[in-house]
Each structure stands twice: as structure tokens, then as C-alpha cells.
Amino acid sequence: xxxxxxxxxxxxxxxxxxxxxxxxxxxxxxxxxxxxxxxxxxxxxxxxxxxxxxxxxxxxxxxxxxxxxxxxxxxxxxxxxxxxxxxxxxxxxxxxxxxxxxxxxxxxxxxxxxxxxxxxxxxxxxxxxxxxxxxxxxxxxxxxxxxxxxxxxxxxxxxxxxxxxxxxxxxxxxxxxxxxxxxxxxxxxxxxxxxxxxxxxxxxxxxxxxxxxxxxxxxxxxxxxxxxxxxxxxxxxxxxxxxxxxxxxxxxxxxxxxxxxxxxxxxxxxxxxxxxxxxxxxxxxxxxxxxxxxxxxxxxxxxxxxxxxxx
Amino acid sequence: xxxxxxxxxxxxxxxxxxxxxxxxxxxxxxxxxxxxxxxxxxxxxxxxxxxxxxxxxxxxxxxxxxxxxxxxxxxxxxxxxxxxxxxxxxxxxxxxxxxxxxxxxxxxxxxxxxxxxxxxxxxxxxxxxxxxxxxxxxxxxxxxxxxxxxxxxxxxxxxxxxxxxxxxxxxxxxxxxxxxxxxxxxxxxxxxxxxxxxxxxxxxxxxxxxxxxxxxxxxxxxxxxxxxxxxxxxxxxxxxxxxxxxxxxxxxxxxxxxxxxxxxxxxxxxxxxxxxxxxxxxxxxxxxxxxxxxxxxxxxxxxxxxxxxxx
Numbered sequence: 001x002x003x004x005x006x007x008x009x010x011x012x013x014x015x016x017x018x019x020x021x022x023x024x025x026x027x028x029x030x031x032x033x034x035x036x037x038x039x040x041x042x043x044x045x046x047x048x049x050x051x052x053x054x055x056x057x058x059x060x061x062x063x064x065x066x067x068x069x070x071x072x073x074x075x076x077x078x079x080x081x082x083x084x085x086x087x088x089x090x091x092x093x094x095x096x097x098x099x100x101x102x103x104x105x106x107x108x109x110x111x112x113x114x115x116x117x118x119x120x121x122x123x124x125x126x127x128x129x130x131x132x133x134x135x136x137x138x139x140x141x142x143x144x145x146x147x148x149x150x151x152x153x154x155x156x157x158x159x160x161x162x163x164x165x166x167x168x169x170x171x172x173x174x175x176x177x178x179x180x181x182x183x184x185x186x187x188x189x190x191x192x193x194x195x196x197x198x199x200x201x202x203x204x205x206x207x208x209x210x211x212x213x214x215x216x217x218x219x220x221x222x223x224x225x226x227x228x229x230x231x232x233x234x235x236x237x238x239x240x241x242x243x244x245x246x247x248x249x250x251x252x253x254x255x256x257x258x259x260x261x262x263x264x265x266x267x268x269x270x271x272x273x274x275x276x277x278x279x280x281x282x283x284x285x286x287x288x289x290x291x292x293x294x295x296x297x298x299x300x301x302x303x304x305x306x307x308x309x310x311x
Numbered sequence: 312x313x314x315x316x317x318x319x320x321x322x323x324x325x326x327x328x329x330x331x332x333x334x335x336x337x338x339x340x341x342x343x344x345x346x347x348x349x350x351x352x353x354x355x356x357x358x359x360x361x362x363x364x365x366x367x368x369x370x371x372x373x374x375x376x377x378x379x380x381x382x383x384x385x386x387x388x389x390x391x392x393x394x395x396x397x398x399x400x401x402x403x404x405x406x407x408x409x410x411x412x413x414x415x416x417x418x419x420x421x422x423x424x425x426x427x428x429x430x431x432x433x434x435x436x437x438x439x440x441x442x443x444x445x446x447x448x449x450x451x452x453x454x455x456x457x458x459x460x461x462x463x464x465x466x467x468x469x470x471x472x473x474x475x476x477x478x479x480x481x482x483x484x485x486x487x488x489x490x491x492x493x494x495x496x497x498x499x500x501x502x503x504x505x506x507x508x509x510x511x512x513x514x515x516x517x518x519x520x521x522x523x524x525x526x527x528x529x530x531x532x533x534x535x536x537x538x539x540x541x542x543x544x545x546x547x548x549x550x551x552x553x554x555x556x557x558x559x560x561x562x563x564x565x566x567x568x569x570x571x572x573x574x575x576x577x578x579x580x581x582x583x584x585x586x587x588x589x590x591x592x593x594x595x596x597x598x599x600x601x602x603x604x605x606x607x608x609x610x611x612x613x614x615x616x617x618x619x620x621x622x
Binding site: 308 | 328348349350351374375398399400487493494495496497500514516517518520522526527528529530531532534535536537538555558559567570571573574575596597600601604605607608609610611612613614615616618619620621622
């Protein structure tokens, strides 16, 4: 199996109630790759600038991620994002976004990246996502993320791109914004009507819900007493989720596979927010991932034993 | 077993995106009793006015709820609340609160109500909750709700009352407000440190999380495409949760019992919001409750099958 991700590789500056970082490795493709690399060989497609160091590239290559298609733009600077989180960590304000090398990025995929079985289009301009999606015509499972910005300023391109993928992974409020629906389940049903196989609503500190044409599956987030930095949580979730699907083989993507994929996504994203940026997931072990999935199972499992209900 | 609830019995006026009602039966004790009555004989303690009709009393008495301690105040008017919900239904504005007969209410419990095994102190002034709690000294499980108003204007009385109960059931944001903690798990741990056996964080449309000294248990809400009126959802949840605990017998209140109680709470509250006020739960059947618990089980169950994680 092989898994390709296209998206931002970035430097982030963040301020949270726990502290701050002036420049840390980040970006959607980075967080996705670090999580997905537990399951499959990941190929990352995206541009970086002259300022992207060998040590940054080494983190990106954790657990064998292939960086052949990370394009270094001579004279360019790496994408930069800066943000500040509110006290309760569920709201954040973007302070600075410098597209830099992303401004004129034209994704060029090697044959190996194009031949992927599974493709993830991380949050970038929907036109770029569509161009990559078209190059990976043989992928058996294609998932994508997006954000409120594109819903507002590139609605038609986003709609066209969504209709070419199998699975949309989006924040619950963005699903409602995209469709105008009053509830997330109603938004998801509308999107499934466009021909998608699955829609995943990311619910921040509350967990995530998966909608398929016939059913739903939901898990709460792993309860953490201390959250240091939520940056990249959604992309770590997507990495665990899509990575598990990629590793589950080339058979039918069953409900059981998708449910387990949800658990791996939630487990890895819960580690992501325990420290700044990629710090925690870069040194995460397979045993720790498995232990948290087991915890999550114990914390959600119940048996609906018969009780004599009064009529 | 026997279960007593003290709290408001009210008329509500609400406006939601789905429509409005000028006067419907409501109140925390009412919603709690309708839900809990699936599990045990419920005794309701609270005042009503001359305007409380026989038809209202009949709804309150659904499934055998005992209304002997519903005190009719001659010349008084029933508690009245009016509110309006935002488009996404997760925020609401209180327009009118008329305490009416509640203003000078002194709870008088019959011997049967005092002798309860399980007691629920619905959201009223913490001083009244404490007075009732002291009258029910033999109860083996006492749970309570509260609200932001009392955290702000009756903080000390609320703290004193909380320390006398086994279980606090509160909105997640109110748990954080009460303790000053940045996360709900941290708030819950702080409160458990006061000697409680359990803390339940109600998370609105996202579900609920139970914290015990040793562990946590969480369930998402049942995914509903259409929500008509969230009024009473929290009290319906509490009714299902506490009702199940009451029905589970007089043995140890195990983790397994509490987990199932969470599922029944979420199942019944999901029906509550499908129609206005008590309309849906008043005609709910035991089979429907059991079916939704089964649905919730199917929608959250996964097996953490071994996957060969890359190291």
C-alpha cells in the first residue's frame, strides 16, 4: 500500500495559555505525515524555502516518510503561520499568514506519489487539491480537508473538488457553513448525497463523528487534564484516520475499518496537543498509540444490558 | 427502591428555529421525572400555582410518578420561564424568569419522599437543595445540578451543597467556571477531590463525560438531523442517568452501572429535543428507549484489533 499527502509544510509561531513558540515545524502535511507514518509509507508533496533546515526535514522523515517530492524553492521562504489561543483553547485567532513559497506552488508529483493507493488532500486552495486529485486517478480512497476561508472565497472550486473525493474531513461548524444546514448530521447527509462514501465531522475537544450513507459512528475525544497546544490536532486526527484506512489493505473499506480508523485518529491527535507543534508525536511510540486506543475503548465501551423499563 | 426529585415545575415559552410555544409544561423536576419514571417510582417535590391544571398534573404523573408532594400554593402562579434559541440551537437567551410560587418556597417532604434511596436535587437555589438533602439523610446516592447564576451569586452556598452529594451533573463550561480550571477533566478532578464519587460533564449536542476518581467514561450525543427544542435536554439526561442508578439496586454503584446509566441518559435526552417541551417524552415507550440505547451502542462500539504499527 502507499499513501500520498499534499499540503502545507510550515513554520508556526503560537501563543497558548501554557507558553509560546516563535518558530516551530508545522503545517497540515507535516502533522498528517507524522501521524500516518505509524501505518504506512507516506509520501509528502509540498514546497519549502531555503530556510527549511536538514533538522526540519529529518522530523518530516520520521518513521520512513518519503520527502522526495518536498520541493525546495531556491530564494523562497517556507509558509509561515502565527496564531494565539484563547484561555479555553477552543478558539484561536490567526495573527499572521505568509504564503511565501505556497503562493505560486504548482504540485509536481513523482510517479511513485501519483501511483498511491490512498491520497489525502490537506487544507490548501481547492484548485490545487483538484489538480493533485486528477493526477492520482488510480487511488482507491481519497480524503480531503478544507477550511472556512475556502468556503467563503472559493466556494465553487471547493464544491467541485469535494465531488471528486471519497471522504470529506471537516470541522463540524464548517460542514454546517458549507451546506447551510442547522445541524451537523443534516449537513453530512446533504454532502453524502453528492456521492461521497464518508463524511467526518471534527468536533475539537469533543471528539469526532463519522457519517456514512447508512449509519453514523462517533467517539469522544480522549479526556486530557492539560492541553498545551491544539495546533495540528485536526491534521494528526486525519493522519491516524486515513493512515489506518491505508494500512487496512485493499479490500472493501468496511464500517469496522472506519470505526477503528476513528479511534486511531483520536488517539494520535490527543498526543499531539500535549506539547507544542510536532514535539510529542515526533517521539511517540507504537506502544503508546496502542495503549491510548485501548484506553479509549475502555472509556467508551458499555453493554446495553436488559433493564426492566416501566411502560 | 425509591427516587425523589426536588426542583422546578414550570410553564415555559420558547422560540426555536423550528417554531414556538407560548405556554408549555416544563421545569427541571418535570423533565427529570418523565425520564426517570422509566426506571423507578419517582416522587416529585415542588410548588405550583392555581394556574397548574389537572392535565398538567396528569403529564407529570406519567408512568406512575407520585405527585403527593407537589404543593399547590393558593393564589400563586406557577414558575414561568421564557427563552429564545439561536439558529444553531447551542446558545439560548433567557427573556423572562418569573419565580412566582418559587420565591418563598420551603420544601416540605412527606415521610415517603424523605425515605428515598436515591435523591436528585434539580437546579434551584443551593440553600433549598441543601435543606432537602439534609432531610434525606438515608439516601445512598444523591446527585445534583446547578447553573451559572448560582456560581456567580451564591458561590459559597453552592460549594457547601456540592460537598454533601455523591454526584455533580453540570454543563462542562459551568464546571470550568466553578473551579477556574482550563479544561473539563481538570475541573472534574478538582471537584472529585472534594469527596464526590462522580462528576458528569454535560456537553450539549456533543454528549456527556463521566469522571470518577479512577477513570473517565464518555459518550457522544445521539446524532439527530433535526432538533426542535433543546429545553429540558439536560434534565432528561439526568433523569435517565439517575433513574438507571436507582433501578440498578442497592449494591455497589459500579463503573458498569454508571456507564449504562450514561447511555440511558443520552438516549432519553435525544428524544426530548425532537419535539417541544415534554411532548415527545410524555408518549415515549420503553421499546423506543431500548432501541436508541442499542443504536448508541452500535454507533460507538469498536474493537481495537491489533494492527502492525510501524515503530
